[in-house]
Amino acid sequence: MNFRPRRPEEPEINLIPFIDVLLVVLIFLMLSTTYSRFTELKVTLPVADANQLDNPPREILVAVSAEGRYSVNRQLVGQPGVEGLTAALSNAAQGDFKRPLIISADAMAAHQSVINVMDAARRVGLSQLTFAAQNSRSPAR
Template identity: 70%
Template structure:
């Protein structure tokens, strides 16, 4: 007979079932995950194929630079706010009967700069607007 007290065995953590469960969870996550790609829109911009219009006195040409600066009839506008731009458009439109506002924006100009011109024209009561385009190759 053995009268000694049995020594308790030190508990061991069996890692094999734990690894099996983790692998199953990993496979499940890999199969159920949806991968979303950011796709860029492939946009082809229109090109005008008409003859250039002759200079007409009833036009106000608003140039928008790539960095957001404005020029009205080749005169730089001090400031970039809609209010300043609207005041300058009102001044340029004085004495003209329903002038046409031609927006000539740089290709790399921010959209907000062009929207500011549209908003300033609306505030100035100028409703005839158009955009200048670059002449493209004829097909």
């Protein structure tokens, strides 16, 4: 029997599995980056002249109050409902149905009031609708 203490074996670091994993990751990254170039959209942006912006389109402003009252181009609409709003929008459009319509509704306005404006715009033939909003204010510190 051999009772002499054994010398502890020095620990070995096996680098082969580490290298295998790194090669797999490297191959994956190489393949994924080469395909991303082919999936990009090629977009040619239009060019605008500053001279064309001299006559911006006149928009129609519709304001909706919290109580459901309407004003078209800062003129109160006398008749309530879609019919009065349709007549006011038709007068404001003056036959130019390409003009954009900007709807500026109060935050507390009923959803139906905004839908009435959209319905009146559809009846008149105004198809370019935009909703106005304001930036949220950060709390004072």
